[in-house]
Amino acid sequence: MNDLDWVPDGIDTNIPSVARTYDYLLGGAHNLAVDRAMGEQMLKVLPSARDLVRLNRAFLRRAVSFLVQQGVRQFLDIGSGIPTVGNVHEIVRALDPSCRVVYVDKDPVAVAHSRMILAGDDTTAAVQADIRQPEDVLGRPEVRGLLDFDQPVAVLMLLVVHFIRHDEDAPGMLARYRDRLSPGGYFVISHATADHRVHTMRKAADTLQESRSKDNLVYRSHEEVSELFTGFDLVEPGVTGFALWRPDGMGSISDRPDDNTQVWVGVGRKPAVGSR
Ligand SMILES: C[S@@+](CC[C@H](N)C(=O)[O-])C[C@H]1O[C@@H](n2cnc3c(N)ncnc32)[C@H](O)[C@@H]1O
Numbered sequence: 272m273n274d275l276d277w278v279p280d281g282i283d284t285n286i287p288s289v290a291r292t293y294d295y296l297l298g299g300a301h302n303l304a305v306d307r308a309m310g311e312q313m314l315k316v317l318p319s320a321r322d323l324v325r326l327n328r329a330f331l332r333r334a335v336s337f338l339v340q341q342g343v344r345q346f347l348d349i350g351s352g353i354p355t356v357g358n359v360h361e362i363v364r365a366l367d368p369s370c371r372v373v374y375v376d377k378d379p380v381a382v383a384h385s386r387m388i389l390a391g392d393d394t395t396a397a398v399q400a401d402i403r404q405p406e407d408v409l410g411r412p413e414v415r416g417l418l419d420f421d422q423p424v425a426v427l428m429l430l431v432v433h434f435i436r437h438d439e440d441a442p443g444m445l446a447r448y449r450d451r452l453s454p455g456g457y458f459v460i461s462h463a464t465a466d467h468r469v470h471t472m473r474k475a476a477d478t479l480q481e482s483r484s485k486d487n488l489v490y491r492s493h494e495e496v497s498e499l500f501t502g503f504d505l506v507e508p509g510v511t512g513f514a515l516w517r518p519d520g521m522g523s524i525s526d527r528p529d530d531n532t533q534v535w536v537g538v539g540r541k542p543a544v545g546s547r
Contacts, residue, residue, distance in 0.1 A: 277301060279383045286483045289434070290378035294353040296324045301353045301384055309482055316474040319530050327461055328357055329523040330513040330536055331429055334459045335359055337506075337517065337538065338425050339366040343457060345424040347414065349375045349402045350431025354385050359427065360395045370394075371417045375408055377401045402431055403439060405447035423455035430534070432499065433463045433489050441491075442498050449502050454543040458503055461513055461536040465490040467529060496535040503539025510537040 278284065284303050291306040292313070298321075302310070313320050335346065344367060348359050351374035363370040374385050374397040385397035396413035408414065418424050426448050435441040449458065465472035476488040491499075497510045508516065512532030514524045525531050 277380075277384065278303070279379045282379060288378055288380065288484060289479070289486050290352050290376060290381045292484075293324060293430075294355060296321050297328065297355050299353060299355045301380060305483075309478075309484070312478050312482075313475060316478055317471055319525075319527065319533075320475075322525055322527075322530055323533055326514050326523065326525060326530065327430055327534060328355075329521070330461060330516055330534075331359070331427070331459075332357055332362055333517055333519055333523065334536075334538055335362050335425070335427070336366060338457055338459070339363050339370065341457075341540075342455075343423050343425045344370045345418045345422060346370065346372045346427060347375065347408075347418060347424055348372060348427040348429075349408065350428060350434070351376050351381065351385065351397075353378075353381045354388050360389075360392075372396075373398060373414050373417050375400050375402070375411075375414075402428065403435060403444060405444060405451075409448070409451055420451050420456075421453055423457070424452055425457040425459060426452070427459045429459065429461040430463065432460060433491065434486060436487055436489055442501060445499050446501065449541065452541045454541055454546075456541045458500060458537075458539045458541075460496065460499055461534050462491055462496045462499075463488065464492065464496070464533065464535050466492055466535075467532060472533075491535070493535055496537065500537055500539040502541065504542050506538040506540060510535055512536070 287305045287309040291302040292309045295302040295307050295310040360372040372395045382397050382399040389395045398411045398413050400408045479488050513534040513536040514531035516536050518524045
């Protein structure tokens with residue numbers, strides 16, 4: 272296969288993308304030279320970057336498995352990324368084949384590749400849209416057609432809210448998703464932080480900002496990530512380091528304690544009206 276056969280028309284192959292760089296760090300095949308260079312730069316300033324993305328995927332697996340055990344059958348995965356081993360639809364369907372999943376990403380490669388692997392699957396869809404436009408996301412035909420918001424829906428936002436700048440009001444934006452959920456719906460969030468290793472994390476954000484991708488990586492504190500769950504009851508153990516959220520021993524914890532709390536995560540359940 273030509274190295275670039277899978278690249279959709281209109282992509283500038285000289286500009287790195289967050290989705291493809293993340294794919295490179297995870298060991299995937301949908302990245303370009305420019306993304307690999309960016310990944311290598313990241314590894315120079317943050318040598319544990321590969322472990323961090325792996326720990327994030329392990330948290331994703333544990334969180335969605337937990338939700339299926341709680342009876343959730345509908346998932347809206349925003350900032351879903353390029354499909355890789357352990358996609359949400361594969362994990363949840365293995366537990367209950369009736370689960371429905373809609374993937375949303377702003378990156379054309381992530382969406383094109385998701386659509387390719389989902390071809391012929393009428394209970395899973397992929398949409399190109401921006402998390403910062405909740406009404407647009409929630410109004411897409413694929414979302415309205417596959418997800419019934421009168422029943423519990425889990426909105427997954429892993430390593431994506433930190434691309435929403437402080438002046439864009441992430442809590443207010445996320446509240447618009449929350450307000451569409453029925454009681455028993457969930458938020459699952461993972462979010463990079465500079466509460467630890469301030470200097471290193473600043474260099475990582477600068478690396479991204481100074482690249483031609485120009486993406487802003489906006490760190491939030493434990494308190495700020497907790498605020499994103501306003502209106503939800505946090506599932507135990509609350510907002511915690513990603514590796515410390517219900518670890519199950521399947522590669523979910525790092526030997527280096529600092530790595531285990533480099534990303535804050537939480538799972539929140541929307542309570543019934545009047546139950547608080
Ligand atoms: C670091 S990856 C995380 C992928 C996946 N959620 C995971 O945790 O494994 C971040 C993803 O968010 C997407 N993204 C960034 N900003 C976005 C936005 N404003 N709206 C939708 N997706 C966005 C990127 O394209 C990328 O695929």
